[in-house]
Amino acid sequence: MTTTPVSLHELTRRPRRRFGTLTSEVHPLSRLQAALADSGHRVPNLWIKRDDRVGLAGGGNKARKLEFLVGDALARGATALVTSGAVQSNHARQTAAAAAASGLACTLVLQRKLSRDVEYDACGNVFLDELLGARIVSVAADEDLSDAVHRAVASLEEQGHRPYVVPVGGSNATGSLGYVECAHEIVASGVPVDRVVLATGSSGTHAGLLSGFTALDSDISVLGFCVYRDAEATREAVTALSAETLAQLTDRRIDPSTVAVDDLSLGPGYGVPTTEMLEAVRLVAQTEGVLLDPVYTGKAMAGLLRWIREGRFSEQENVLFLHTGGIPGLFAYRTAFS
Numbered sequence: 001m002t003t004t005p006v007s008l009h010e011l012t013r014r015p016r017r018r019f020g021t022l023t024s025e026v027h028p029l030s031r032l033q034a035a036l037a038d039s040g041h042r043v044p045n046l047w048i049k050r051d052d053r054v055g056l057a058g059g060g061n062k063a064r065k066l067e068f069l070v071g072d073a074l075a076r077g078a079t080a081l082v083t084s085g086a087v088q089s090n091h092a093r094q095t096a097a098a099a100a101a102s103g104l105a106c107t108l109v110l111q112r113k114l115s116r117d118v119e120y121d122a123c124g125n126v127f128l129d130e131l132l133g134a135r136i137v138s139v140a141a142d143e144d145l146s147d148a149v150h151r152a153v154a155s156l157e158e159q160g161h162r163p164y165v166v167p168v169g170g171s172n173a174t175g176s177l178g179y180v181e182c183a184h185e186i187v188a189s190g191v192p193v194d195r196v197v198l199a200t201g202s203s204g205t206h207a208g209l210l211s212g213f214t215a216l217d218s219d220i221s222v223l224g225f226c227v228y229r230d231a232e233a234t235r236e237a238v239t240a241l242s243a244e245t246l247a248q249l250t251d252r253r254i255d256p257s258t259v260a261v262d263d264l265s266l267g268p269g270y271g272v273p274t275t276e277m278l279e280a281v282r283l284v285a286q287t288e289g290v291l292l293d294p295v296y297t298g299k300a301m302a303g304l305l306r307w308i309r310e311g312r313f314s315e316q317e318n319v320l321f322l323h324t325g326g327i328p329g330l331f332a333y334r335t336a337f338s
């Protein structure tokens, strides 16, 4: 007998602002798989799920989270969104698009942690943020980001707005619901998936998927390649957010031993290019015609390639790479590729 999982009922009850059809295509990465097999590696069946193509202004994983976050903001009578992140935050760009599409004002508090070049400072996501009508507040690397967010909220209130703060990366128990739904989508797609591989930053995508698979009693495992913090801090963040997300849906509990993360592809730090990332972005572009980004999916693919080269998968395993987007960031990293 098939029963509708309790968590799906919970999702349909939540306030939600729809941003189009978010269901994303899954297709095999056959040419990449063949190229790796030709180099003598034991290669699993490789698939990709194209969340880079869904939703808001250039695509990416934040649209799924923002449907629940903006739904909550509108239900509370908000008139403005405020969020924060790095200069080239994809989350900020998609929040600006969500605000524009919902008739809300938007302030983005962007911290300059990396000193790169004029393309990093003015192209890619920042250019799109401005185009989407967001107000940008720049914060120096040594300033406190949450103080700057408080000031942005106060300034909007003085102007008569009712601001709603979207957390960094859209990662809280409301935003993660978007990826609980994605877990349902993967299970319902009928594609044989044993493991989902993704970039783990602020953790909401990873936590949402893990909560969704746990709520569904699915055997699909999740492996996150760290792009923001080291393995220990990432594991803690994913475990805590998964527990919080799952608690809204069911009385099942996350088994901490199922939180799998690897930080060997992070390199010197968040947003800093690595040789492995450059190779991964080029290889996927040139075998599959698929663009990855330099900060998230490029490093996650570098991690996946390393696992394959180390023989860590069986040929029978079906590995689904979640493409979480970020392509506008490529235009801010041109010099890293030259």
Ligand SMILES: Cc1ncc(COP(=O)(O)O)c(C=O)c1O
Pocket: 060, 061, 089, 090, 091, 169, 171, 199, 200, 201, 202, 203, 204, 205, 206, 293, 296, 297, 324, 325, 326, 327
């Ligand atoms: C393109 C892209 N991929 C992956 C991530 C990581 O997702 P999360 O922050 O939910 O871990 C982000 C977050 O900003 C992103 O922009």
